[in-house]
Amino acid sequence: MPLIAFKCAEMPWQAATISDCEKCKNRCIDSIEVLRALWHENFEIDHPYHSDPKVVSLTTAIGCLRKAYYERTQEYTEEPQRLMARTTGTVIHRWLEHCSPEGAEVVFEHPLSGGYKFMATADVSLPGIVRDFKTCDRPTKTLGGGVMEMDDGQKIHINAMQLSALADLKEANGEDPVEELSIIQVSRRAIAKHDAYRVSGALQDALERAEVLLSALNGASPFALKLDGTRIKFYRMTMCSFCPFQEVCEQEVGEDIAK
Numbered sequence: 001m002p003l004i005a006f007k008c009a010e011m012p013w014q015a016a017t018i019s020d021c022e023k024c025k026n027r028c029i030d031s032i033e034v035l036r037a038l039w040h041e042n043f044e045i046d047h048p049y050h051s052d053p054k055v056v057s058l059t060t061a062i063g064c065l066r067k068a069y070y071e072r073t074q075e076y077t078e079e080p081q082r083l084m085a086r087t088t089g090t091v092i093h094r095w096l097e098h099c100s101p102e103g104a105e106v107v108f109e110h111p112l113s114g115g116y117k118f119m120a121t122a123d124v125s126l127p128g129i130v131r132d133f134k135t136c137d138r139p140t141k142t143l144g145g146g147v148m149e150m151d152d153g154q155k156i157h158i159n160a161m162q163l164s165a166l167a168d169l170k171e172a173n174g175e176d177p178v179e180e181l182s183i184i185q186v187s188r189r190a191i192a193k194h195d196a197y198r199v200s201g202a203l204q205d206a207l208e209r210a211e212v213l214l215s216a217l218n219g220a221s222p223f224a225l226k227l228d229g230t231r232i233k234f235y236r237m238t239m240c241s242f243c244p245f246q247e248v249c250e251q252e253v254g255e256d257i258a259k
Contacts, residue, residue, distance in 0.1 A: 002075065003042065003043075003076060003077070003078060004075045004076065004077060005017055005043075005077050006018075006020075006021065006035075006038075006039070006077060006078070006079065006080050006083075007077035007078055007079045007244070008028075009028040009079055009081075010024070010026055010028075015077050016077075017039075018035060018036060018039040018043075021035045021039075021080075028079065028080055028081060029080050029081065029084075034080075035080060037087075038080050038083055038084070038087055041087050041090065041091065042083055042087060053072065054115060054116050054117060055116070055117050055118075055119050056068075056112060056116060056117070056118050056119070056210040056213060056214065057118075057119055057120065057121075058118070058119070058120035058121075058162060058165055058166065058169075058206055059162070060210075060213070061118070061206040061207070061209045061210045061213070062158065062161055062165070062205075062206055062209070063235075063239070064235045064239055064243070065209060065212060065213050065216075066245070066249055067239070067243055067245055067249075068213055069213060069216050069217065070245040070248065070249070071245075072217060073217070074245070074248075076244045076245065078244050082242060082244075085135075088135060089134075089135040092133070092135050092186060093123065093133055093135075096123070096133055096186070097123065104123065104124055105121060105122075105123065106122045106124075106125035107119055107120070107122075108120050108121075108122070108166070108169040108170055108173055110169060110172070110203075110207065112210055112211060112214060113211060113214060114214060114218065116210075116214055118206070118207060118210050120165060120166050120169050122166050122170065123184075125166075125170060127175070127176050128176050128177065128178055128179045128180060129178065129179070129180045129182075130163055130166050130167050130170060130178055130180070130182075131180075131181075131182050131183070131184055132159070132162065132163055132166075132182075132183055132184070133183075133184050133186055134159070134183055134184070134185050134186070135185075135186050135187070136185050136187050137187060138189065138190065139185040139187055139190050139191065139192035140185065140192070140194075142157075142194065143157045143159050143160060143183060143194045143196055144157075144159060144183065144185060144194065145157055145158045145159035145162075145183075146158050146234055146237065146238045147234070148161070148231050148233075148234040149231070149233060149234070150231070156199055157196070158234070159183050159196060160181070160196045160197050160198075160199050161199050161202050161205075161206075162202075163181040163182075163183070163196045164181065164196075164197075164198050164199035164200075164202035164203075165199075165202040165203045165205075165206045167181060167198065167202075168202055168203030168204075169203055172203070180195070181195065181196040181197070181198065182194060182195050182196060183196060
């Protein structure tokens with residue numbers, strides 16, 4: 001189910017439309033122009049890749065599956081300030097892809113059970129090359145994106161996991177072996193390129209997680225979505241405090257998720 005409206009900072013129990021924001025005398029973002037742009041990008045532009053209920057994206061599969069479950073089963077709202085970072089990243093991606101048409105925004109697919117599709121988008125896909133753009137406040141000295149500790153004790157950058165799954169999928173579609181994986185970090189002041197390492201089994205891991213999500217959506221309760229063992233540490237550090245479903249998740253899990 002969709003993101004339906006802004007979450008009003010003054011009245012958090014109320015879903016706010018852009019018309020409500022125009023009438024508001026105490027706006028959370030003191031620019032109606034910015035609020036209109038946020039509303040347009042998030043509620044007026046059709047994003048079929050993100051809204052198709054029969055698609056599970058790579059980003060969804062490697063992220064928190066409980067969040068993905070709630071996104072598809074509950075209507076929800078988000079504060080405009082929290083939409084800013086994601087929306088800015090989307091707009092910059094679109095600009096970069098428009099200015100770099102060769103190999104830009106290439107979508108790969110893989111079938112899932114029940115007529116669903118697994119989809120992954122390479123920001124740049126050229127022979128032997130996969131690159132991904134990441135917007136940030138400032139470039140990091142390393143690959144960035146955070147590090148997950150896996151159940152077997154490995155510590156893996158989430159960005160390396162994403163790129164590796166893309167490379168696996170690209171090769172599974174019969175393309176040349178991928179020899180370069182890289183992240184291009186884009187900030188207002190600087191750009192940095194970081195080479196990524198290949199994570200073995202990244203695509204299979206993402207496909208298995210996609211099927212866990214589908215199992216929950218097709219009848220199982222959200223409790224079927226395991227808290228990912230050691231991965232929950234990564235989600236707690238990077239996602240839980242900013243998640244629109246934190247409260248309901250804590251109620252169903254029975255613990256303070258963000259601690």
